[in-house]
Amino acid sequence: MSHHSQPTYDPNETITFSPALTEEMKAVVAQFPEGKTKSALLRLLHLVQREFGWVSVPAMDQVAAFLNIQPIEVYEVATFYTMFHLQPVGKHVLEVCRTGPCMLVGSDSLIDHFEKKLNIKVGETTEDGLFTLKTVECLGGCGYGPLLQCKNRFHEHLTLEKADALLEQYKNGEIQ
Ligand code: FES
Numbered sequence: 407m408s409h410h411s412q413p414t415y416d417p418n419e420t421i422t423f424s425p426a427l428t429e430e431m432k433a434v435v436a437q438f439p440e441g442k443t444k445s446a447l448l449r450l451l452h453l454v455q456r457e458f459g460w461v462s463v464p465a466m467d468q469v470a471a472f473l474n475i476q477p478i479e480v481y482e483v484a485t486f487y488t489m490f491h492l493q494p495v496g497k498h499v500l501e502v503c504r505t506g507p508c509m510l511v512g513s514d515s516l517i518d519h520f521e522k523k524l525n526i527k528v529g530e531t532t533e534d535g536l537f538t539l540k541t542v543e544c545l546g547g548c549g550y551g552p553l554l555q556c557k558n559r560f561h562e563h564l565t566l567e568k569a570d571a572l573l574e575q576y577k578n579g580e581i582q
Pocket residue numbers: 503504505506507508509543544545546547548549551553
């Protein structure tokens with residue numbers, strides 16, 4: 407298992423940040439002292455992901471140019487934090503914690519179950535574009551495992567039955 411998603415890279419791809427995004431990025435950078443603007447990197451990556459739904463290599467290159475730093479400095483941050491999607495994702499990103507405490511209470515079976523149920527492997531997206539399955543490190547809810555995060559919502563103490571019910575709720579729009 408790899409800790410990182412592999413960034414999708416098309417050397418011919420170009421990207422344009424919207425004027426609104428560029429203005430927001432400038433406002434964030436302006437909050438940092440001169441010579442320390444690299445500290446704005448995480449916030450800029452979040453803004454880019456909010457606009458595009460994921461963080462592509464050309465987007466990272468543009469962030470590097472914006473901050474006047476090397477692209478590798480952006481790649482190493484974006485590939486370290488699992489909250490950044492390095493390839494396009496589905497409408498709902500199911501992020502299952504696989505760290506020790508969650509593993510001890512069944513996260514492995516839960517991940518297997520999602521793979522079978524959705525007919526995808528970890529890191530992949532269902533054909534209908536509805537779900538992406540990811541595994542992540544500790545989400546800070548270790549006493550509530552097995553734990554899954556989707557957007558800003560935690561789903562706790564998951565059993566296989568609860569997982570099935572959850573998928574149905576996402577599918578029929580009961581949970582957005
Ligand atoms: S180990 Fe799963 S939330 Fe901490």
